Amino acid sequence: MANPPDELSHLALFASGPVVLFKWKNEEGWPVEWVSPNVEAVFGHPPARFTRGEVSYAELVHPDDIERVANEVTQAQERGEVAFEHDPYRVRHPDGSLRWLQDVTHLHRTDGVVTHFVGYVVDITERLEATRKRHAMELKLLHGQKMESLGVLAGGLAHDFNNLLTGILGEANLASMALEGGDPEARASVQQIEVLARRAADLTRQLLAYSGKGRFVVEPLDVSTLLREISQMLKLVISKKAALELDLADDLPAVDADRAQLQQVAMNLLTNASEALGDESGLIRITTRVEECSREKLERDFEAPELSPGTYVVLEVSDDGCGMNHDVKEKLFEPFFTTKTHGRGLGMSAILGIMRAHRGAIRVYSEPGQGTAFKLLFPISASEAQTSAKPKPSDRWQGSGVVLIVDDEPSVRHVAQRLLHRLGFETLTAADGGEALRVFAEHKDEIRVVLLDMMMPVMGGRETLSALRALQPDLSVVMASGFNEQETISRLAARGMTSFLQKPFEAGELEEAIRRALD
Secondary structure: OOOOOHHHHOOHHHOOOOEEEEEEEOOOOOOEEEEOOOHHHHHOOOHHHHHOOOOOHHHHEOHHHHHHHHHHHHHHHHOOOOEEEOOOEEEEOOOOOEEEEEEEEEEEEEOOEEEEEEEEEEEOHHHHHHHHHHHHHHHHHHHHHHHHHHHHHHHHHHHHHHHHHHHHHHHHHHHHHHOOOOOHHHHHHHHHHHHHHHHHHHHHHHHHHHHOOOOOOEEEEOHHHHHHHOHHHHHHOOOOOEEEEEEOOOOOOOEEEEHHHHHHHHHHHHHHHHHHHOOOOEEEEEEEEEEEEOHHHHHHHHOOOOOOOEEEEEEEEEEOOOOOOHHHHHHOOOOOOOOOOOOOOOHHHHHHHHHHHOOOEEEEEEOOOOOEEEEEEEEEOOOOOOOOOOOOOOOOOOOOOEEEEEOOOHHHHHHHHHHHHHOOOEEEEEOOHHHHHHHHHHOOOOEEEEEEEOOOOOOOHHHHHHHHHHHOOOOEEEEEEOOOOHHHHHHHHHHOOOEEEEOOOOHHHHHHHHHHHHO
């Protein structure tokens, strides 16, 4: 290669570094008159190809950028500038990749006419990619903090509503029992109150699921078997114009999950798919399978770097409906976000909470007019799947002795008292843990069971449980809470909790919890 012109010779130090030096002619295509030897590392072409005219600078610039770059050159000439800096632009590498460049160009004039451009070019691809990744990480962190805050809010709302619903359901149960054989219209009204209260309880369960505090009875389950069992119910939630296709793998490995919450996930996804079809005919497909997931796939596709690479059970629900744009996908899992005229916007956020509670992950694939697919990952259980039958309601049962009711909500204490009186128990009450210990010390020999709320001011349920156990190690204690975290319940059982009662509870559930504690 010929020696560089005089104006470039003092820059020879940079010829082997990351900065590529060019001298272009001010002619069509910007033919290269001289280029530093390190050009091949960035552009993929040796210097000789440029200087022999086999490749010009302009033909390497990305077609979407060339017009802008050319305009910047023209404007610099018209303004009489000595030098100017291009906004970053892309060039095409022979290997098919794109490189982002930043350059500073000096204009050389002869008799006032620009004849050459001399400048340096820097490959900023890695810098831009690092900036993009950092920005994406910052957005993800902010989004996670926002979701965590909303989860705390949702959990707190659910806890307070569950206390209110416990009072409403309990009073409705008592009224229904008092009206047995009485006025049919009055009984029908009370039963309707019970139905509405249970629907409200379903809403609080969705809030708890979103907050990650709604994990109930966890057992090894076969997802395919569960979906087959509820297939008829699933068909009831979709439009009559929608066709439901089940592609469920046989002999699927078990996952550790709560049966009711997996049913809720399936129902919410089916409802969402049906609404995406609208009034049009379409297909909704439910698929289960096993899939190997590498660490890269978990991080890239599911944004779940906390998950371990390995084998996962996949549940996928897809539809050929209207699809979603980017903005809708970004907000999809936020509580109370909905695109529907009528809706609460809790279904998808509940799914996200359930997947968090099950240590799984979820990914949404959707484009406007191209349909939507939800892909859910569940870690495989170390145990085999089993079927669980719920115990049948028992005949009317009567107890005896004293139950100490500890709850900071007056309506809960009141309704629990009345329900327990019907079961044959006498009751004592306390509004917090400190008061409970004082009452227990006075009536230690009379109290058979303590019904203890987990979340209370002054002294919470956990501390109260430990203190009561210290006073009487064999005391029967029923913990009640609007939350139902499996790990917390396990720890409380280790501390001496005899039975757990989920709020809002009804008469039969209270009876069953007390019986378990006494047994």
